[in-house]
Amino acid sequence: MMRRGDLLRGAAAAAGLAAFAGPASAATMVTTQLQWIKDVQNAGWWVADANGYFRSEGIESNALAGGPNLASVEAVVAAGRADIGMDQFERVIDANAAGADFVIFAALYQKNPAALLSLPAHPVRTARDLLGKRVGVQQGGKVYIDAIMAVNHLPPNYTEVVVGATPDPLLQGACDAYVCFVTNQPLQLAERGIASVVATFDDLGYATYTDCLFCTRDYLKANRATLVHYTRALRRGWLESTRDPALAAHLAVSKYGVELGLDERKELATSRAQIPLLIGPETRAHGMLWIDKVRVAGPIYASLRATGRTALPPVDRLVDTSILSAASRA
Amino acid sequence: MRAVAVGWPIVLLVLAWQLWIVAGNVPSIVAPSPWAVLVELAHDPLLYGHAALATIGVAVLGLALGTMLGVALAVAIWLTPFAAGAMTVPALLVQSTPLIATLPVLARLLGYGEQTVIAAAVVITFLPTFVLVGAGLRTSPAGAEGVFAALGASRRARLVLLALPAAVPSTLVAIRIAAANSILAALIAEYLIGQFGLGRLFADAQSQFLTSRSWAASLVATVLSVAAYAAARRFERYGKRFTA
Numbered sequence: 001m002m003r004r005g006d007l008l009r010g011a012a013a014a015a016g017l018a019a020f021a022g023p024a025s026a027a028t029m030v031t032t033q034l035q036w037i038k039d040v041q042n043a044g045w046w047v048a049d050a051n052g053y054f055r056s057e058g059i060e061s062n063a064l065a066g067g068p069n070l071a072s073v074e075a076v077v078a079a080g081r082a083d084i085g086m087d088q089f090e091r092v093i094d095a096n097a098a099g100a101d102f103v104i105f106a107a108l109y110q111k112n113p114a115a116l117l118s119l120p121a122h123p124v125r126t127a128r129d130l131l132g133k134r135v136g137v138q139q140g141g142k143v144y145i146d147a148i149m150a151v152n153h154l155p156p157n158y159t160e161v162v163v164g165a166t167p168d169p170l171l172q173g174a175c176d177a178y179v180c181f182v183t184n185q186p187l188q189l190a191e192r193g194i195a196s197v198v199a200t201f202d203d204l205g206y207a208t209y210t211d212c213l214f215c216t217r218d219y220l221k222a223n224r225a226t227l228v229h230y231t232r233a234l235r236r237g238w239l240e241s242t243r244d245p246a247l248a249a250h251l252a253v254s255k256y257g258v259e260l261g262l263d264e265r266k267e268l269a270t271s272r273a274q275i276p277l278l279i280g281p282e283t284r285a286h287g288m289l290w291i292d293k294v295r296v297a298g299p300i301y302a303s304l305r306a307t308g309r310t311a312l313p314p315v316d317r318l319v320d321t322s323i324l325s326a327a328s329r330a
Numbered sequence: 331m332r333a334v335a336v337g338w339p340i341v342l343l344v345l346a347w348q349l350w351i352v353a354g355n356v357p358s359i360v361a362p363s364p365w366a367v368l369v370e371l372a373h374d375p376l377l378y379g380h381a382a383l384a385t386i387g388v389a390v391l392g393l394a395l396g397t398m399l400g401v402a403l404a405v406a407i408w409l410t411p412f413a414a415g416a417m418t419v420p421a422l423l424v425q426s427t428p429l430i431a432t433l434p435v436l437a438r439l440l441g442y443g444e445q446t447v448i449a450a451a452v453v454i455t456f457l458p459t460f461v462l463v464g465a466g467l468r469t470s471p472a473g474a475e476g477v478f479a480a481l482g483a484s485r486r487a488r489l490v491l492l493a494l495p496a497a498v499p500s501t502l503v504a505i506r507i508a509a510a511n512s513i514l515a516a517l518i519a520e521y522l523i524g525q526f527g528l529g530r531l532f533a534d535a536q537s538q539f540l541t542s543r544s545w546a547a548s549l550v551a552t553v554l555s556v557a558a559y560a561a562a563r564r565f566e567r568y569g570k571r572f573t574a
Binding site for chain 1: 360437524536
């Protein structure tokens with residue numbers, strides 16, 4: 001006897017087949033919970049959508065805005081409100097430690113864009129330079145400074161100053177170093193003609209992937225083909241965004257993030273600044289959005305151990321590169 | 331009996347919450363069960379006690395300073411009508427801007443630290459006092475103004491003997507309104523830039539997916555807000571016995 005579940009699965013399979021039959025049939029909807037607002041930092045989704053890369057793969061992409069008011073990307077995905085989430089490597093690890101079962105299948109930035117910003121009068125170039133300094137972090141950022149000190153075998157002898165998302169406290173002298181993103185605040189200062197010193201977390205010994213794409217293990221098992229199509233389209237979108245950063249900025253400003261009132265000049269600056277983060281030796285070898293298991297097992301796990309996370313899962317259980325590999329094959 | 335009459339919706343709500351978690355198989359990173367929250371509270375009561383004390387300290391200081399500031403500004407306006415234009419507009423402006431937007435400005439003026447957290451509570455609590463006391467100063471009993479004028483009372487005597495006593499009931503109302511808000515303001519400021527308190531505890535717990543802890547912090551904050559409102563209402567009733 002055929003049970004109801006089988007009937008539903010049969011219908012879903014039929015719908016799946018129909019999705020790839022041609023552009024006229026209904027596409028498979030994939031909902032992505034972004035980490036941040038709909039600006040150019042999510043350029044790949046906008047280019048892949050506008051240029052029809054998703055459509056030609058039989059995917060309809062629905063990207064949900066993230067940002068400071070979102071409790072957590074992980075909760076949205078765990079609750080089934082999104083199929084795919086995008087967040088920092090550490091957050092996915094912590095969510096799994098708290099009972100979730102997520103698999104990371106791709107990563108956007110190949111280098112950690114987080115950095116310490118300081119002024120030339122009191123430059124911070126190494127972890128040792130932080131000793132005795134006042135470090136401006138946004139709420140929740142202290143753990144990373146502690147980790148940088150631990151990785152470098154230094155005591156956490158610095159003062160935490162909790163600040164906001166603009167580098168003004170640094171300019172006002174409320175702190176000596178400020179945690180920034182290389183794609184954001186240093187560009188703001190440069191635009192205002194202010195020289196600054198930038199030391200990335202990578203340079204300071206804290207390695208991570210800041211923009212991992214993940215889904216639940218169940219979703220990955222049940223929707224492998226969909227994920228491959230989705231990833232292939234998204235890769236094309238991101239690759240095109242590095243070739244035409246102006247298009248990516250324009251799409252964010254005029255279409256996908258239109259209600260945000262973004263400044264096209266700033267978006268273009270960010271769009272250009274993120275190119276060296278998106279492309280590295282590993283993406284040249286394996287394609288865009290690559291996540292490297294050797295790097296995870298080595299420097300990234302070493303960084304995480306420095307934050308006190310000792311019970312780390314086997315890399316093969318957490319990271320699955322088979323989707324990326326399948327997406328490379330036409 | 332009264333406890334049952336007041337408490338049954340809360341009991342029902344908690345039961346529905348537990349049912350939702352269990353029946354819906356809700357992952358713990360989405361929401362904890364009420365039982366998990368209670369276990370978390372019982373596991374580390376000192377953590378919540380210390381955080382609650384810090385938040386209460388900020389709220390009480392903010393309420394006291396905010397009330398004083400509100401009364402002082404209302405009196406200034408009562409004394410000099412010119413001050414009305416100079417103060418009412420900025421007062422309304424500060425109040426109608428969300429705290430999230432005013433906080434960076436406050437931090438820039440006062441620095442990134444606890445003083446700014448307290449200032450946030452002051453900003454939130456002062457306007458009800460300012461408006462209500464301002465109105466209260468003008469509600470002296472009918473004919474009293476005439477009596478004071480006939481006796482040739484000075485402006486100061488009229489303030490101390492007539493206007494200020496008339497404003498006491500509205501001051502008590504203002505404190506009742508501001509008390510729970512002062513807890514809320516302390517939480518927001520602690521969450522964004524604080525080093526201590528329930529708001530900071532909530533922020534840290536959230537960043538580590540400790541949902542039981544973040545919900546426990548919220549629960550303690552809710553209890554504090556309700557207690558602040560209840561205490562202020564009792565204070566208002568107590569005060570009114572002397573002014574009625």
